[in-house]
Every structure is written in structure tokens, then in C-alpha cells.
Amino acid sequence: MATDDSPKTLRTTATSIEILKQLEEIDGARVSEIAERMDKPKSTIHGHLATLKQKQFVIKEGDFYFIGPELLRLGNQVRTREPAFVLARQFTERLFEETRLRSIFTVEMGGKAVFLHTASGSKMGWAHEQLGNRLFLHNTAVGKAILAELPEPRIEQILDRWGLPQETENTTTDRGDLFEELERVREQGYAVNRAENFNELYAIGVAATRRSGDVIGGFSVTGPAHSVTGEDRKSELAHTVKDIVSEFELELALA
Amino acid sequence: MATDDSPKTLRTTATSIEILKQLEEIDGARVSEIAERMDKPKSTIHGHLATLKQKQFVIKEGDFYFIGPELLRLGNQVRTREPAFVLARQFTERLFEETRLRSIFTVEMGGKAVFLHTASGSKMGWAHEQLGNRLFLHNTAVGKAILAELPEPRIEQILDRWGLPQETENTTTDRGDLFEELERVREQGYAVNRAENFNELYAIGVAATRRSGDVIGGFSVTGPAHSVTGEDRKSELAHTVKDIVSEFELELALA
DNA sequence: TTTAAAGTTCATGATGGTCGAACGGCTGGG
DNA sequence: CCCAGCCGTTCGACCATCATGAACTTTAAA
Numbered sequence: 001m002a003t004d005d006s007p008k009t010l011r012t013t014a015t016s017i018e019i020l021k022q023l024e025e026i027d028g029a030r031v032s033e034i035a036e037r038m039d040k041p042k043s044t045i046h047g048h049l050a051t052l053k054q055k056q057f058v059i060k061e062g063d064f065y066f067i068g069p070e071l072l073r074l075g076n077q078v079r080t081r082e083p084a085f086v087l088a089r090q091f092t093e094r095l096f097e098e099t100r101l102r103s104i105f106t107v108e109m110g111g112k113a114v115f116l117h118t119a120s121g122s123k124m125g126w127a128h129e130q131l132g133n134r135l136f137l138h139n140t141a142v143g144k145a146i147l148a149e150l151p152e153p154r155i156e157q158i159l160d161r162w163g164l165p166q167e168t169e170n171t172t173t174d175r176g177d178l179f180e181e182l183e184r185v186r187e188q189g190y191a192v193n194r195a196e197n198f199n200e201l202y203a204i205g206v207a208a209t210r211r212s213g214d215v216i217g218g219f220s221v222t223g224p225a226h227s228v229t230g231e232d233r234k235s236e237l238a239h240t241v242k243d244i245v246s247e248f249e250l251e252l253a254l255a
Numbered sequence: 256m257a258t259d260d261s262p263k264t265l266r267t268t269a270t271s272i273e274i275l276k277q278l279e280e281i282d283g284a285r286v287s288e289i290a291e292r293m294d295k296p297k298s299t300i301h302g303h304l305a306t307l308k309q310k311q312f313v314i315k316e317g318d319f320y321f322i323g324p325e326l327l328r329l330g331n332q333v334r335t336r337e338p339a340f341v342l343a344r345q346f347t348e349r350l351f352e353e354t355r356l357r358s359i360f361t362v363e364m365g366g367k368a369v370f371l372h373t374a375s376g377s378k379m380g381w382a383h384e385q386l387g388n389r390l391f392l393h394n395t396a397v398g399k400a401i402l403a404e405l406p407e408p409r410i411e412q413i414l415d416r417w418g419l420p421q422e423t424e425n426t427t428t429d430r431g432d433l434f435e436e437l438e439r440v441r442e443q444g445y446a447v448n449r450a451e452n453f454n455e456l457y458a459i460g461v462a463a464t465r466r467s468g469d470v471i472g473g474f475s476v477t478g479p480a481h482s483v484t485g486e487d488r489k490s491e492l493a494h495t496v497k498d499i500v501s502e503f504e505l506e507l508a509l510a
Numbered sequence: 511t512t513t514a515a516a517g518t519t520c521a522t523g524a525t526g527g528t529c530g531a532a533c534g535g536c537t538g539g540g
Numbered sequence: 541c542c543c544a545g546c547c548g549t550t551c552g553a554c555c556a557t558c559a560t561g562a563a564c565t566t567t568a569a570a
Contacts, residue, residue: 008550010306010527012267012558017310024332032516044559046518051265055272059365063517063567067333069369073387075330077279078322080384089384093348110314114324129335129344132328263519265558267527287547296529301549318548 015040016048020057020067028064075132079116084216084252088208091248092117092219098240099221101228106142107217108150109134111158113143116217135197138164138178139171141205142218144191148182149207149215155182170196190238195225202228204237206245211253219245270295271303275312275322283319330387334371339471339507343463346503347372347474353495354476356483361397362472363405364389366413368398371472390452393419393433394426396460397473399446403437404462404470410437425451445493450480457483459492461500466508474500 015038022034031049035042049065052058056070079085088105095103096119105117112134137143137158147155164173172178185191193203205220219241221228228237270293277289286304290297304320307313311325334340343360350358351374360372367389392398392413402410419428427433440446448458460475474496476483483492 008302008305008527009309010267010271010302011525012265012527013271013303013306014310015559016265016268016271017312020329024329027336030516031518041560042517043519043561047263047265047558048268050263050518051268054264055269056365057272066336066364067329069333069364069367069387069389071326071387072330072333072369072371073385073389074275074279074322075327076384076386078324078327081282081321086384109321109324110311112324114327116327129331129341130328131331132324132326134324134328266556267558270527285547286549297548298530298550299528302527305549 015044016052019045019048019052020071023058023065023067028061028066030063030065034065078114078132082216083255084208084210085116087252087255088217088219088248089117091244093119095219095221095241095244096120098244099237101221101223101237103219103221104142105217105219106135106146108137108146108215111137111161113137113140113146113218136162136165136167138162139167139193139196140220141191141193141203141222142207142220143205144178144182144185144193145205145207145218145220146215147178148185148191149209149213155179167197168195168199170194172196188238189242192234193220193222200224204228204234204241206238206241208245208248208252210249216252219248270299271307274300274303274307275326278313278320278322283316283321285318285320289320333369333387337471338510339463339465340371342507342510343472343474343503344372346499348374350474350476350496350499351375353499354492356476356478356492358474358476359397360472360474361390361401363392363401363470366392366416368392368395368401368473391417391420391422393417394422394448394451395475396446396448396458396477397462397475398460399433399437399440399448400460400462400473400475401470402433403440403446404464404468410434422452423450423454425449427451443493444497447489448475448477455479459483459489459496461493461496463500463503465504471507474503 018038019034022037023029026033031042031045035045038045049058053060056068058065059068085107092103092105100121102120103118104115106113106115115131115133118129118131135143137147159175164175164178166173172181190204190206193205195201201222202225203220203222205218207218208216210216221237221241228234273293274289277292278284281288286297286300290300293300304313308315311323313320314323340362347358347360355376357375358373359370361368361370370386370388373384373386390398392402414430419430419433421428427436445459445461448460450456456477457480458475458477460473462473463471465471476492476496483489
């Protein structure tokens, strides 16, 4: 496990956050509902909600509380912090236009791959834009693409922190194997996820870097086995993704 | 000002939130930087940051703290809470494709118009996706479109809460005038913003409702005067927006 | 009208957040 | 190479303030 059990943490803030998590799960909750779930008196919850409401972290409709717009605004700052992230959005969409596969743009934060942009067709289904979601780097396409561009000590540091958890039977769990694969990624310029974190799901990912060589993030396309595998199809897709990334890097350099 | 000095609010949570706000402003801050800005001891700030970090509300890179992915994830829940909101995204994009004008989808929350989706061209400039931002209802196109669909007591309630602040010389500040305009909006099926909240910025907005008549939110297109005004142009745009909304409502009803 | 259930307020007591000081690590300059 | 300052972090004590349950108000239902 990797739960950083840090020593001195503020209980009050922690409960406020826990309440927000509850609000996320059961959508639109009442005071007593949360109180029961968290096994705390109504008055306590009420106090927290009053504070969160004042800051617009939650809003109240009748007797129901919902996650509020200020939280959306603040969270979204993650996606707009860097101009490169903003620019990445349209490239994510172009990537989808060209491949018709679920396309995402992720960045590395705290050793994980964080979704910043997604693009997928009308057929929602599993498209549920999971912005802010975090996946491992060692068993995803973008993840490996990003890792491959990082300096080795940094890679070690990340692997130390998160390990190489096995999520499917295809997951690489050996460091040596992973480093070999990263080498291959560097050579061919793209990484592949062969159902290593979800069964049936294959993906191709490419990292985007600045002129300086720093990694910005990575683009990837994901789909069921049949839509991504096969040597021809694979190299065709890899080409498409690499092209998008090149154009992205270029436009960024020119800006 | 609108600083609600509410009665019993939790100081600790409030400080944590204030820290997040600081992190939003100055991007990537150090402990002492925030401490100084907030005029509090370093140790206090450190405690808060430690807590926020544990919950991934912030992440730490070196000695710098940034807003973290969990905040993005939680905030984004606002946009995915209702399937209708998720569906709205692609219609926002279609609206942009058809009009080449900055298109947004907003919903009413707490008496304000909250941005949930935006679509605009590559030319960034002012495109800075301001998800979660909140505008008034009385002086925006979507705002008025939404208001027009609400029951009267609700409208009064909202106007009581926020008033009709004058933001440009075109802002409607009289309730009677506003109600007259809302009547007109109902007749023609769309609302217009004639530089009422920002100088030079015109917009056309249409509300989307459920079969039941409940308002879901509203779509709008915004642009400088010349791109939106003129009777022909205006009614053409109004038509486009109304069509998008119709299709949106239809697809939603079929789902 | 009565009853119940939920939201809100309040006073109290104990928890735990705040604070200043001290420690230790890092950086840059002499 | 060492020293000096700066900054992040840890620690212990004080006392503000948060958690709590009970009382009160409001709303909904019967």
C-alpha cells in the first residue's frame, strides 16, 4: 500500500474533505444522511457544510447539498496552470477525430498519470470523463511513454513510491523488464499498453516534451484489442499519435 | 461586497480553503510564501499543507505546492453529476463547429450561471476555459434564457439574493424591465446579451429543458458585436442555437 | 391538528489547532 | 571549504475552538 500515513494532520480539515467525498458518492445528500454515513452528530456535519457552503465548495438546494462550483473552478486550475495544458485540449480532440478511439492527455503528478483531457465519441458508455483520475505509470501506455523520458533517478523514485502493482496478468511487475521496455519505448518513440491495467484494453501512448527535454505529458489512444492490435494497425496508430505530438510540440515552441 | 460573514463557521477548514485559493493565484507556492501572504506562522501553514497533501488536494514538487489532482477529480463531478451535463459537452462542441463562435454550456447553481462546458477555436487568447466560473443571470444571454424558464417565485428569490448589479451601461437594472424582457425571451425562444456584462461582447442563449419542463441549463454563443448583431445574422444564429438545443433535448429524452 | 423527522442553534467541555522556538538541511557566498 | 542565512520541518504548551448532545424550529405527513 502507499497511503502516506503522515503524522500531524488536521482533523477538522480532514472531516471537511471527507464530507466532500461523501457528497461525491451519493449525489446530493442531506445533513442527516451524511451524519449517519460518517457516524457523527448532525450538528457537526452541519457546521462543516455551513463553512463549505460559505466558500461555495458546496451549494445547498432545499435541504440537499451538492458539490459546488468553486470546487470545479479551483480544480480546473490544474488544467489551465500551464499554457501547454490548455493547448493540449484541442490536440486531444484532433487525435480522436483522426483515430475515432478514446483519446486522452495526461500529465505526471506525484508519480501517477493524471487525466487532464479526454475526447471520445457520442457513444458514452464508459466515456465518463474521468478528469483528475490517476493511473499508474508502469502499466499504462502514456505512463510508460512519460517514464521513458524521465531521468533514471526520478524513475526509481516513482517506482519506489508506488511499486509495480499487478493489475492484470499482463502487468510488468519486474523492474528489469520495465527498464528494458522503456528502452524499447525510447527507440520506437511510442509505448504500448497490452491490457496491462484493464483486461481487453489496449493503448498506444506518446510523450510530449519541451525543447529543453522536460516532459509535459502524454497523449494516448485506447481501445479494445481488435481496434489497436495487429502490426499494421498498430504502427499506423503509433504514427498518428506521434504526428499529433509533433505538431503539438511544434505549436508550443512557436507560441 | 458579498462577503457573507456567517455566524458559526469553522476556522480551520476556512484556512485550508484560503490556502487553496492562494495556491490558485500564485502558482506553485512555498510554505513561507503562503505564510507571509496570509500572515500566519509557517508551522500552521505547514500543518494544513500536510493535511491537504495527504488527501491529494495539493501535491508537492520539491518545496513547491500545487493544487492536486483530487481537487480536479472532485470538482469535475459537478460536470458529470447528471447524464444530461455529460451529453451537453458534445453539443457544445457541435455548436462551436457550426457557428465558429465561442460556445458554452452553463447551468444555474445558487442563482448564478456556472460554466460547465466551453468550446472555442485554437485562437486561445481569451478562451482560458473558465469552467466553474460564475456569472449573473440577469445580464447574460444564457442567464436570461434560464430565468425565463423558471417559476416566478424562484426568479424573485434569485433577484433578491443577487440583485441586478450594473456591469456595463447596457445592464438591465430594473426588475420590471427584466420581466418584460423575459416575456420576450419566452416568445422568441432565445435571449440576447447586448454587451450587458462585458463591453463589446454580445451573446445569444437558449435554455434546455426536460420533458417535465425543468430547466437543465443553457447553451450560448458569444462574440464581438459585429459577429452577432444585425437582424439577419442574429436570427440565423438564434436558429442554430435553438436547433442544437432541440436536438439535445431530443437525444436526452430518447436516452 | 398532531406527530414525526429533519435542520438549526446553543452552551459546554475536551480536543486538537495554533503558535513560537528550536532543529536540521540546503544553498550560495566569502 | 566553511560559514551564514533561509527555509522546511518538528515539538510542546496553551488556550481557542471544534465536536457534541440537547433544545428549539421548521417542514411534511397523517
